[in-house]
Amino acid sequence: MRWLWLVVLAGLTFYAQVAWLPLVRPLGVVPNLALGLVVLVALEGRALGALVVALALGCGLDIISGGNFGIWMGTLVLAVLVAAWIRRSGLETGGWLVPAVLVLAGTVVMTLLVWSALVGVVARWPVGSLVGRLVLECLLNLGLMSLLRPVVRRTIKPEPGDLYG
Amino acid sequence: MNLTGTNRRIVTIIAVGGAVMVLGVLGRLGPLRWVYDATLAPLGRAVVGAGSTAGEALANLGRIKDLAADNARLEQENATLRQRLAADADTRRDNDLLRKQLGLEVAGAPKEVAAEVMSAQPDSYRQFVTINKGAQAGVAPGMAVVSQGQLIGVINDVQARSARITLVTDPTFKLTAKDQDTGATGLVGGQLGGGLLLDKIGQSDTVKPGDSVTTSGLGGVVPSGLYIGQIESVDTRANVVFQSARVATDVRVSELRFVFVVTGQ
Numbered sequence: 452m453r454w455l456w457l458v459v460l461a462g463l464t465f466y467a468q469v470a471w472l473p474l475v476r477p478l479g480v481v482p483n484l485a486l487g488l489v490v491l492v493a494l495e496g497r498a499l500g501a502l503v504v505a506l507a508l509g510c511g512l513d514i515i516s517g518g519n520f521g522i523w524m525g526t527l528v529l530a531v532l533v534a535a536w537i538r539r540s541g542l543e544t545g546g547w548l549v550p551a552v553l554v555l556a557g558t559v560v561m562t563l564l565v566w567s568a569l570v571g572v573v574a575r576w577p578v579g580s581l582v583g584r585l586v587l588e589c590l591l592n593l594g595l596m597s598l599l600r601p602v603v604r605r606t607i608k609p610e611p612g613d614l615y616g
Numbered sequence: 617m618n619l620t621g622t623n624r625r626i627v628t629i630i631a632v633g634g635a636v637m638v639l640g641v642l643g644r645l646g647p648l649r650w651v652y653d654a655t656l657a658p659l660g661r662a663v664v665g666a667g668s669t670a671g672e673a674l675a676n677l678g679r680i681k682d683l684a685a686d687n688a689r690l691e692q693e694n695a696t697l698r699q700r701l702a703a704d705a706d707t708r709r710d711n712d713l714l715r716k717q718l719g720l721e722v723a724g725a726p727k728e729v730a731a732e733v734m735s736a737q738p739d740s741y742r743q744f745v746t747i748n749k750g751a752q753a754g755v756a757p758g759m760a761v762v763s764q765g766q767l768i769g770v771i772n773d774v775q776a777r778s779a780r781i782t783l784v785t786d787p788t789f790k791l792t793a794k795d796q797d798t799g800a801t802g803l804v805g806g807q808l809g810g811g812l813l814l815d816k817i818g819q820s821d822t823v824k825p826g827d828s829v830t831t832s833g834l835g836g837v838v839p840s841g842l843y844i845g846q847i848e849s850v851d852t853r854a855n856v857v858f859q860s861a862r863v864a865t866d867v868r869v870s871e872l873r874f875v876f877v878v879t880g881q
Binding site for chain 1: 622625626629630632633636637640641645648649652734735736737738739740741742744746772773780782786787788807808809810813869870
């Protein structure tokens with residue numbers, strides 16, 4: 452695994468997530484690029500590297516974020532652990548299904564965590580609009596993940612013994 | 617054997633992550649924030665610049681078809697505001713004169729600290745931005761932040777060189793506000809999914825679409841008279857204790873680049 456490239460990729464993702472995507476807000480939502488990156492690194496590279504990236508990215512995003520601390524770190528680490536477990540169980544991870552399901556599940560889990568932190572604070576819940584926004588975010592995250600996949604594959608080439616470790 | 621070693625490393629990393637999470641929840645990660653402010657934030661500002669430009673370009677693309685209507689509306693609004701400004705100047709002069717004669721303090725221009733937006737909340741539901749001025753520049757929690765003549769939020773967390781602003785559109789934002797035209801007071805707050813709501817308006821009070829909503833100055837550091845937005849629609853159902861009104865605001869995270877923290881009068 453090319454560690455330097457991984458660090459560069461993680462750094463660029465961090466800046467995109469805190470300084471670029473929240474300002475561009477395609478269709479009014481902030482896509483989750485960090486989730487796509489850690490899922491892809493966990494599936495294409497080493498679980499250990501993905502775990503370090505998930506921790507560092509999650510910690511940085513939690514520090515910058517004004518929401519409850521731990522939502523980013525928890526979701527990203529959980530996504531890496533599930534991806535590593537799926538890989539270890541021998542499921543085919545080379546296609547689109549596994550990363551897509553992981554990104555969708557991660558998006559839903561993270562959104563539910565953000566919403567749950569607002570229970571008791573927010574009186575009005577516009578359910579229709581929130582669900583619409585969640586669906587839009589899922590679609591954008593899938594799109595970003597598919598754009599990111601060739602980049603991750605090119606920068607993090609699998610090496611012998613990379614099956615799990 | 618090899619797998620056991622890897623497993624051990626994974627467990628160690630997760631344990632470190634758990635410890636970091638506990639420290640973060642307890643609010644003990646100030647030094648990490650300081651490292652970010654001192655080293656990584658300047659780079660972030662450059663990225664924010666690019667993000668703002670791209671955000672504005674995307675937003676403008678979507679608004680092209682409304683430009684003619686917007687222009688006509690703004691011209692009319694401009695003429696009305698010019699008339700009001702002329703009338704207000706006379707009122708202000710009279711007010712200052714009377715205050716002097718009565719021995720009351722004459723309100724001066726507010727003291728402001730200019731700041732640049734460094735980063736924004738990385739998710740779709742909460743509304744925070746971080747600026748590059750903190751305690752060293754006299755910024756303190758609770759202070760109002762304005763941009764382009766309107767309140768955009770209040771400071772909620774201050775470090776030495778940076779501060780986080782809770783935007784008025786965040787669902788946890790709450791501030792007492794008043795209808796500038798009728799004097800009706802209420803509690804203005806952000807809505808989950810966007811928008812502002814002026815709530816807890818008494819049933820006997822009058823509020824109507826088009827009225828300006830400003831800060832009331834009650835209960836805190838935020839001075840009175842800061843423009844928040846304009847009433848869009850009013851919910852006046854008789855079977856509820858309070859009236860509420862939707863407030864239109866021009867606060868767009870994508871357009872925030874420079875802001876002013878009101879540090880005093």
